[in-house]
Amino acid sequence: MATRSQAAREAIRAVPGIPRDDDGPVFRAPWEAHAFAMALTLYERGLFSWNEWAAALAEEISRAQGAGDPDTGETYYLHWLATLERLVAIKGVTSTETLHRYRDAWDHAADRTPHGQPIVLQAEDFG
Amino acid sequence: MSSDHDHHHHHDHDHSELSETELRVRALESILTEKGYVDPAALDVLIETYETKVGPRNGARVVARAWTDPDYRERLLKDGTSAVAELDYVGRQGEHLVVVENTPDLHNMVVCTLCSCYPWPVLGLPPVWYKSAPYRSKAVKDPRGVLKDFGFELPPGTKIRVWDSTAEIRYLVLPMRPAGTEGWSEERLADLVTRDSMIGTGLPKRPHEVA
Numbered sequence: 001m002a003t004r005s006q007a008a009r010e011a012i013r014a015v016p017g018i019p020r021d022d023d024g025p026v027f028r029a030p031w032e033a034h035a036f037a038m039a040l041t042l043y044e045r046g047l048f049s050w051n052e053w054a055a056a057l058a059e060e061i062s063r064a065q066g067a068g069d070p071d072t073g074e075t076y077y078l079h080w081l082a083t084l085e086r087l088v089a090i091k092g093v094t095s096t097e098t099l100h101r102y103r104d105a106w107d108h109a110a111d112r113t114p115h116g117q118p119i120v121l122q123a124e125d126f127g
Numbered sequence: 128m129s130s131d132h133d134h135h136h137h138h139d140h141d142h143s144e145l146s147e148t149e150l151r152v153r154a155l156e157s158i159l160t161e162k163g164y165v166d167p168a169a170l171d172v173l174i175e176t177y178e179t180k181v182g183p184r185n186g187a188r189v190v191a192r193a194w195t196d197p198d199y200r201e202r203l204l205k206d207g208t209s210a211v212a213e214l215d216y217v218g219r220q221g222e223h224l225v226v227v228e229n230t231p232d233l234h235n236m237v238v239c240t241l242c243s244c245y246p247w248p249v250l251g252l253p254p255v256w257y258k259s260a261p262y263r264s265k266a267v268k269d270p271r272g273v274l275k276d277f278g279f280e281l282p283p284g285t286k287i288r289v290w291d292s293t294a295e296i297r298y299l300v301l302p303m304r305p306a307g308t309e310g311w312s313e314e315r316l317a318d319l320v321t322r323d324s325m326i327g328t329g330l331p332k333r334p335h336e337v338a
Contacts (some may be wrong), residue, residue: 031148099154117147
């Protein structure tokens with residue numbers, strides 16, 4: 001995974017505030033690792049540079065602070081996720097409407113899935 | 128061989144739940160996958176490299192404390208949730224952590240396919256195989272075989288008990304303290320405690336493996 005950790009190191013250099021230890025990024029919850037990995041993958045696909053990412057993330061954070069976010073670090077990946085959603089829409093990968101439609105579909109999928117079963121998205125979840 | 132393992136089946140028929148944030152993450156992930164921007168298998172591999180980087184992994188500290196402090200061990204087995212909270216870790220609301228102890232006669236193993244059943248704040252990220260259907264069904268039908276797949280064989284006299292998580296109860300296995308660690312500090316002992324040993328699919332490292 002040499003190239004992967006390379007990309008992660010570049011991210012840490014270019015993007016301020018990524019929670020980390022000596023080896024690299026650390027996460028408070030599994031979804032944070034997913035959000036980080038998605039950004040890393042999109043960066044590798046050339047969808048954005050880390051500088052561009054850092055600027056968009058900074059905007060997201062200052063907007064949240066304006067709205068009263070205490071910025072204690074606990075919400076870092078929430079801003080990260082919002083940045084992802086905004087950038088994929090700006091870059092035309094998908095639209096905000098599609099993101100909402102899939103969010104609702106996952107909600108539906110979770111609702112009909114008994115506890116203990118893997119939650120799988122199906123066509124019927126798109127109402 | 129029905130006495131070989133007791134399968135404690137606690138599943139209720141409640142539906143699953145994802146938080147608002149988890150829903151958004153999954154939505155994005157499915158769209159990126161469908162559009163070919165993300166290969167889910169590659170994403171899993173990438174996330175696996177962070178498996179010890181999620182959550183504070185307090186589990187190892189909990190186990191090491193239980194190995195060195197008999198009173199703590201007793202509290203831990205009686206009420207896992209409060210004993211774990213003593214070490215500054217506070218679980219999510221409504222979740223109970225039950226600690227099950229391995230002995231020479233009994234080996235415990237935890238099984239569940241759902242991420243949300245897995246006490247990641249204590250253990251770190253779940254391994255990818257933990258969520259796979261084949262692991263789950265084999266763990267229930269043939270736990271001894273699963274352990275063999277993971278490279279260790281229990282003495283024939285050791286019973287295996289399989290625990291199935293529910294929405295309310297999470298399990299943590301308290302593994303046996305490895306031989307040759309007399310007089311070790313709690314901190315040193317914690318280095319021996321692997322995630323897999325706290326799920327019951329592995330054993331703690333032996334002293335020479337961390338020398």
